[in-house]
Amino acid sequence: MKRWHMVFDVNKCIGCYTCTLSCKDEHVGNEWFPYTDRQKKRDQKWIEMGKRERGTVPRVDLAYRPALCNHCDEAPCRKKAPGAMVKRADGIMLIDPRAARDESLVDACPFGAISWNDEVGAAQKCTFCAHLIDDGWKEPRCVQSCPLRALKAIYMEDVDFEKIVEEKGLVSLAPASVAPRVWYKNLHRFTKNMIAGEIAFMEDDDTETCAADIEVFLKKDGEVVAKTLTSTFGEFTFDPVEPGSGDYEVSAELPGKGKVFTLVTMGEESVDTGILCPGKDPTPSHDAWEPIRE
């Protein structure tokens, strides 16, 4: 039978928080028994935006991703509290509000999706807007208001969805062992780092020029692990690069102008090589500028 799945594409998210706000709109001040009691206006979100910034001026990447209940099929919460958790045939996991009066349920989810509402005295989480789905809605509120449908609700056979997971390389915030129903695309912007920089060369008249359309190589232990082309402005980005993966070489050959080469070490943060220019040491990019002082 068909069941519900959710897919979130980091690249389509504009960071507007409309998902969180429409969840509040639906659940704050409204009681949807027997699905759930109302949500708290403050300090409780059933879909929570995370934000990650990578890079340095002027090569910055800013990404958002929401976290919500994974509606797992092999849910740890259900194993801990089988009496409180209701797994519907359509895949949606609910907390029975009558059995939710136990604060320890919050710890039943290892992914932090369950929160305690001290106003009504209930453990709560995302319901996939099951009360609306049962009323004929085709999407939960967070999806219905998402401008680019970075969030997508998909109703299909599990076997067909698994093919999509495979084809699109979707990943989940939860391990496969719990059989989560919420999947992410382009999550590397959250979990991986990048190596960026720019390449320039000196003209004969000693002016600097951006090296556009140059092939740049990323090598690890002498092996090319990635290559890319520089932009109009000589900029390049290798993304994703595994955090803490150690030393890399960045190199490129500029026809008639010589070579550039630098070593970088990938730690916990992304790395910017600065400006690479044949015959010169790398210099930090734009964020080095100081305000005019005369």
Added chain:
Amino acid sequence: MNTKEIVRNLKPLKTVDKVMFAGTAFALDKVLNTMAAAFPAFKGEVAKKNIKVQMKLRDNSFGRLFIFSDGRVSARTGIYPGADVEMVFETWEIARKLTFVIRDQMDFVNAAKNNNLQLLGDDEDSDWFSGLLLKVFAAPVLYGGAYGTKMPNGEMRYVNGTNGGAVFVYVKNGRIVRITPIDFDKDDPDPWVITAKGKKFSPPKRSTVSSHTMSLKSLVYSPDRILYPMKRVDFDPNGERHPENRGTSGYERISWEEATDIVANEIMRVRKEYGAGTVFHTSGSHHTWGNVGYYTSCTRRFFNCIGATFDARNPDSWEGFAWGAVHHYGGSARNGGAEYYGTVEDCLQNAELIVFWSADPEVTSGVYGAAEGTIRRAWMKELGIEAVHIDPFFNCTASVFKGTWIVPRPGTDTAIALAIAHQWIVDGTYDKDYIERRTLGFDVWKRYLLGEDDGIPKDVHWQAKESGIPARIIKALAKKWASVPTYLAAGALHSFGGAGRQAYATEWASAMVCLTAMQGWGKPGVNFGCLQHGTPLDTHFWFPGYAEGGMSGDYVATGAGVHAYNRMPQSPSVNSNAQGIPRIRIPEAIMNKETQAHIAGVYSQNSQFPVMKYPLPGHNPVKMYYKFGGSHFGTQPESNRFINMYRTDSLEFVVNQAIWMEGETRFADVILPACTNFERWDIGEAANCGGYIEKAYLQNNYRVIHMQHKCIEPLGESKPDFEIYGIIANKLGLGQVYNEGNSDFDWCKRIFESSDLPSRIDWLTFLQKGYYVVPPLPEDRRDPVSYRWFYEGKKKDTPELTPLPSESYGRYNEGLQTQSGLFEFESLSLKRFAADDEERPPIVKYKPSWEGPRSELFKKYPIQLVSTHPRHSFHTMQDGKQGFMNEVSDHRLRIDGFDYWICRMHPHDAEKRGLKSHDIIEIFNDRGSVLCALEVTSRIPIGLIHSHESCGDYRPVGVPGKSPDRNGCINTLTPGRTVSKHAHGIAPNSCLVQVRKWVEPEDPANYISDFAKLKGPAVNSAAEQELSHNAKKGRN
């Protein structure tokens, strides 16, 4: 012939008239009683008054008396003395026409104008009776709830409008359950299709909303709603008024009767004591939506009725364009912004690069554009259109749609633009044929660029010293730009842009149009825009935008004169008072009792050359302030000026008509509680602010014209603004003059009838469904592309009535709105006005900011503050008020139980000051001090900080106007100084500050900041600047 026409053509046989009118009069009491029996709420309305009403002919040849008693109506034929209200018709014919079931609004208006219909008696009683007659026709809607869509689960689904898109509103048991974007149904038309580079693009069949629209339910039910009228505890209209306590004293609840008595009496007292124009009125914008209950509509008519002094508004989102670019290529009706027709299709088909220069459409949504443009910008990547973002802040558009981020120092954008032009000249990569055929004065500018005048070539190396951007980057940009068809988004809406709101912003905006002209503006793929405006929708279908006058009757001060006035029969309304106060100088006008400024008119760029002086000769300064809507605190630069203004005795009385207790509301003597537009009737169109921006709905993917259903009853004792003005108007004897005897619902119907809607949908269907989507035109009837006509040397063919005929100096519509009709690199209007003005010269020049790294103040305040429009609120609207938006951690951050506004700083600068994310910091300079939560980020370079402007909910730590604002009113820091000495726009992005960690004072209530110790309370730097200018300038 339809029924209406048949009736209109009936021979005016007296017998027919007699039978029909007498019949109607005879039936009226029975109709009222039947309706009252059918609708209990209508019975309640009938029961409001126990009075006698005489309906009669002037010559007393016929009459009928209606006696209203506890909800029952009885009647008898004849003329009787002692009626409370008399409705007098001049003739049988008039009486028949106005009372018969099928009426023509024109007959009503004509009868009223020609004294053929009179209502005599107490204003409130007369107003009630005439309103009741109209309610008979609307009883099923108003009292039977026959509107909206009943959902299977018992909820009602209504429609409403917001400043972030049209919405469905679901209601149950008198409470709003949810507010959602609209998913269109199968009966709604399919969208347009654009074919570009072999691909087809079409928007999904739904509407979008801005994030802040999704917070509106929490604002309707906000604990900060004002639920009953209030009076400041130490304000006594008949005794001590204590203006010095405004902002600190508390309030006590009073009745509507008492509140409106005070306001009406103060209006009369002030006007009788001080004469014309002594009541001052301003309104904030963007806090509600609709064509009836908003500020260019009912508000305008009310204040016209009392001859108020209005604020003369500067185009504060357009400043650089309105005062600068307009002189090079016209467009005064758009405040110097560019045309936008057909640009979405042209851009997708032909452009290969979009330069976003000080443009962040993902934050501003253009204006009112929800997330409509977002959907189209997502197609850029699919088509391989490259993006460059020039902005000191790594803005949301750059973060979402990628591209190259070029990071200038604020105030140096003009230098960058000059270097690009210089590079094109050196490379010979500009459209020389276009320059020859369509422009004037290029050689003059070329000489300046090449340094032939001053020995300084404005090349890429020269700009690097100003902007901080390496020469190679600007060279690469110039070469790329010249090599491919390029769209320039200078600001997110064919104008606007933070770079246009700073010192010498005229030069930046002018440089933007000059660069586009150099590449042959109007050529396929060469135009202004960023897919935000100019969708292929039907521009031939007319429905008014909110600034087209609504029910104002004001064909002079609103856009009503263009379409609405002759389409909607109405009585005219003009303001007899000519006095005005330039908005940028309101505090100076109040405190110094005189001020002056240039005002950018829309009819012509030449209209900005004279100076508006206040007060007018023979006029007194204003004595009473009637404030409506949002807050000037936090939205106008150097906001402490406004706070000091309130706390002097220059204003004898201040009334604030507001929905929420915030900002300026806390500085009023009397507060009148208004309701939101979810609690009253209105009508509107998504993103249509026509009158301000013609065809602004072309930002949308669909034209959604909507009813604004009254979704719930007004909360507490709050009332629609329309009704509040009506109560006061009645107390001034102005009732019928103000509302023409119509309710807000009646006016919605009149606006519906005036528009093109009745040709497509009938009133009752529209009222039930709540919206109508105008189908897009077939592809072969789409509007021509903006400026293609100019590029090709043809007559202007884009669908608009501007510029005015007299603005063509040669043959009509055969050129731009300039003296030469050509694009003027050297502006003839500026040359005429002040050829020697080095701050706004006839050709674009660069001059370092009067408040920037090269100014003296930089030694004391070495950080440049960039304050852009906010993403998650529309100015003061949707911010604060204990709403959902406080939960958005990109909007505010909760620290120690307080929701702080956010300031962003580079890690290097934070480390230097020992600061980290989520520290509470104080941003300060000589004008003010603001507390913020710090976010350490690489979205802003070293030496700069970023914070969104326009929190208006001022919350001083200690004494108002003298201590830090805890709530984030960033504009308390920005300068009140104007763009330049003759360009009187705001310049908040030229702002130097310092930042330090905030330490809570021991005695916060009495805490005085350093800035307040610098000068006396009534003096401020904006006023000083103005006075010194006045002293120096001989010209004015």
